[in-house]
Amino acid sequence: MTMYAYGVAGWLVLIGAYGIVVSRNLVHAVICLSVCQSGSYVMLLAVGFQRGASAPIFDSSNPPLAPVVDPVVQAMSLTDIVVSATVTALLLALVIQIHKRHGTVDPDELSALRG
Numbered sequence: 001m002t003m004y005a006y007g008v009a010g011w012l013v014l015i016g017a018y019g020i021v022v023s024r025n026l027v028h029a030v031i032c033l034s035v036c037q038s039g040s041y042v043m044l045l046a047v048g049f050q051r052g053a054s055a056p057i058f059d060s061s062n063p064p065l066a067p068v069v070d071p072v073v074q075a076m077s078l079t080d081i082v083v084s085a086t087v088t089a090l091l092l093a094l095v096i097q098i099h100k101r102h103g104t105v106d107p108d109e110l111s112a113l114r115g
Contacts, residue, residue: 005046012039026095026105030088037084041077048073 012035019032048070056068099105 002046002049005042005049009039009043009046012036012042024106024108026098026107027092029107030091030095033091034084034088037080037087040080041084044073044077044080048077 016032016034016036016039019035020029023029023032050067050069053067053069056071058064058068095105098110102110104110
């Protein structure tokens with residue numbers, strides 16, 4: 001199960017990176033970046049997975065010696081999701097501004113941005 005999750009995470013990163021490389025549209029590139037970032041969620045959850053472990057809540061029915069899932073990995077996954085949403089929103093706002101100023105979202109046609 002865990003190796004399957006690592007494979008899915010790697011596949012998502014590779015598919016997203018391939019989409020960024022071949023993209024002829026800035027919106028498509030932003031969406032492909034989001035797919036790459038979703039690979040990191042899957043990888044973080046695969047790292048924190050333990051078969052048969054319970055939630056990290058200790059009481060009389062779940063003694064401290066019982067195996068539990070690592071809460072740090074879950075917190076990192078949630079943080080990664082928030083950062084991904086923020087980056088996606090910022091990049092889409094930049095794409096809108098580029099379209100307003102230059103009239104295109106094709107990276108090859110943005111000659112005014114070349115150094």
